[in-house]
Amino acid sequence: MLKIFNTLAREKEIFQPIHPGKVGVYMCGVTVYDYCHIGHARTYVSADVIVRYLRWRGYAVNYVRNITDIDDKIIKRAHENKEEVSALTHRFIQAMHQDFTALQLTQPDQEPRATAYIPHMITLIQKIIASGHAYVADNGDVYFNVRRFSDYGCLSHHDIDQLESGARVDVTDVKRDPLDFVLWKLAKPGEPKWDSPWGEGRPGWHIECSAMAMDLLGEQFDIHGGGRDLMFPHHENEIAQSEVVIKKKFVNIWVHGGFLQIEKEKMSKSLGNFITIRDVLAKHEPETLRYLLLASHYRSPLVYTDEALQQSHQSLTRFYTALRFLPPATRSTGTLFEQKFIEAMDDDFNTPVALSVLFELAHDIQRLREKDSHQAAEQGALLHYLAGVLGIIQANPEVFFQSGTPIDMAKIEALIAARQVARANKNWSEADHIRQELLGMGIVIEDGPEDTSWKRNI
Ligand code: AMP
Ligand code: ZN
DSSP: OOEEEETTTTEEEEOOOSBTTEEEEEEOOOBOSSOOBHHHHHHHHHHHHHHHHHHHTTOEEEEEEOBBOOSHHHHHHHHHHTOOHHHHHHHHHHHHHHHHHHTTOOOOSBOOBGGGOHHHHHHHHHHHHHTTSEEEOTTSOEEEOGGGOTTTTTTTTOOHHHHHHHSOOOTTOOOSSTTOEEEEEEOOTTSOOBOOTTOSEEEOHHHHHHHHHHHHHOSSEEEEEEEGGGIIIIIHHHHHHHHHHHOSOSEEEEEEEOOEEETTEEOOTTTTOOOBHHHHHTTSOHHHHHHHHHTSOTTSOEEOOHHHHHHHHHHHHHHHHHHTTOOOOOOOOSOHHHHHHHHHHHBTOOHHHHHHHHHHHHHHHHHHHHHOHHHHHHHHHHHHHHHHHTTOSOSOHHHHHHHTSOOOHHHHHHHHHHHHHHHHTTOHHHHHHHHHHHHHTTEEEEEOSSOEEEEEOO
16 A cells, blocks of 8 residues: 655555546656756656656556746846847756756656746636636736635645744735735846736746646646645645635645755755756766665655765665676566565655665575575566666666776876867877777767866766
8 A cells, every 4th residue: 555645634645546547746847047956856856756656556647747947047047148038948958858868767748838838827817816816916916815715824834824924024015915926927128928918927936837737637636746845835825826716625645855955955056055967977877876866765855975976886786786697587576575665665655665675685686696596586687677666777787887987087187188288289180089088988078168078978
């Protein structure tokens, strides 16, 4: 029996899909104005494992992950870069796809973009206004009237009066209540804008997820998730604006992941303390990062360190060592290992416990290897199979041991320096020869205007 921790109930609940055998999953996606950092990797690897496990358990999952391609931060960055908003978002969507593919993330079944959903959002806002839960403020913006939704706070377990007293009141505010949130804002000069019954403008952030989720998964669906910062106000607002229209429960299970932190602080683009996924992948195998993220439970905070990454590599080495030199075999079935693996994953997707079961299995393979190579191989096939549910340990062990060779940084730097000299002397054949030599070491180089950077050939 699969149990999932539901933020709404604040406890683990037995999972029962709305439609037998089918599960609708919506994950709030990335706001695309920069490269994805490893905090994003954490949230989306967690979502990926949830989807993989549900599918492995036999559910037909419809997985939706949106892209926020219009918001204040995007507009600001495009302005700073003197770039069109669409050019900026296009670039970072491509980069996100490259990073996510490297991390072996399951492709969402649908990946809607906010800018393609403006008519749906306008229709939804009209319905909210018609229900009496939103108003047009003096400056023309449309706000949701939080006080009129009696369940406000049901997800984050906040008391509305406490929220009210803590809310920042701005004298220039056009809101009737400091907690009210914007559904539609009129465009300022030079901002991207769309026509609407309230004038040319753009949607507030929260409305996009309600519009996209309801269109693609139905008014009511099973699982909605994101990092824990989204619990309030984003998801609280989603519930309010959706439920006043549909007049029933919007989402059954709300799933929130813990933060990836650098020391004691959340890693975030706005705090500027972020390490991008590609920074890590320049020096480590994507599987090592994926493993690191799976080694703690998705709801716990995870402190990122280089040492933890080294340990993840060591753990993978142990697994691949167990799988090395085994003859082909059909996997063993009905084992205690498999049962314990399922128990761990059924317990709110407890990947660290599931990994500890896989370690026991790896140990068993090593124990059997000398005595009974056939049985060892059957257990090896089981290890490969179960690890596949987590999206790890799928490579050929020999490939792992080749690519896992530690990088000789000093040698790379020396070769790059030698190539600079060759280029300065216009010795193009020597420069090309060095590039090929680096490629042979699995290193790709890129010449920038200032200097030459390198990364692993992933
Ligand atoms: P954003 O691009 O900031 O809109 O975030 C996209 C998703 O990544 C949201 O679900 C966030 O909660 C999640 N996220 C952002 N930073 C972190 C972090 N440091 N750790 C875990 N998840 C994060
Ligand atoms: Zn969202």
